[in-house]
Amino acid sequence: MTALGQEEAPTRVPVIEARGLTKRFQGLVSVNAVSFSIAEDEILGVIGPNGAGKTTLVNMISGTYEPSDGEILFRGERINHLPAFRRAHLGIARTFQVMKPFPGMTVLDNVTVGALFGRDGGERSMARAREIAREWIAFTGLGSRIEAQADALGGPDRKRLEFAKALAMGPKLLLLDEVMAGLNPVEVDEVVELIKKMRGQGMAMLVIEHVVKAIRSLSDRVMVLHHGEKIADDDPGAVLEDPRVIEAYLGKRRK
Helix, strand or coil: CCCCCCCCCCCCCEEEEEEEEEEEECCEEEEEEEEEEEECCCEEEEECCCCCCHHHHHHHHHCCCCCCEEEEEECCEECCCCCHHHHHHHCEEECCCCCCCCCCCEHHHHHHHHHHHCCCHHHCCHHHHHHHHHHHHHHCCCHHHCCCEHHHCCHHHHHHHHHHHHHHCCCCEEEEECCCCCCCHHHHHHHHHHHHHHCCCCCEEEEECCCHHHHHHHCCEEEEEECCEEEEEECHHHHHCCHHHHHHHHCCCCC
């Protein structure tokens, strides 16, 4: 119930919901019974030690791996058995830790592929796909490199290209896997500002990152994985002060 004269806050319907998600590889449990949800315009940060199951989790959501147990609901639809390309058509896009632009193609052509391949891509003309690509190239700060060969870009610009390709797919869920790896502090701040600028674009985001400052700044909630299990899921301040998280990931406090 609400106090007299006050309206109830609208319920946020999850864009993605994982229920008891588990992945085994020949008996080795990489992700164990992990449940969470992300609402539209919400950013969930995911942290944990190397080998905690973070990328495996993203691979299950994006369709690279099929879960061993549990289920994935995307906008209320069970998608466990859908291949990756079908999930992309529904509105799930991702970036990769190892950036591999399409070789021998310009920045514009790379991002155009995203516009043709993602949500509603099959209904677009080439001219419209290129128009969408130009918009996202400008949005991500790559406008001056639009005709450059994508495989000749430096590290920071390749990161921006990863963003542009994914955004051109028109995602309702964007999965960002360690997009700040290898960047210097100034470049990290630039990527953080870019992700903040993406808020309000009508999508949910899951951000895997080791840069704790960035996770604290970006995330509405932070989920922590350890040995494949979820050990915390709360607002950033509470999670980063949790003794279990400090011991498992951030390092024990000095006495």
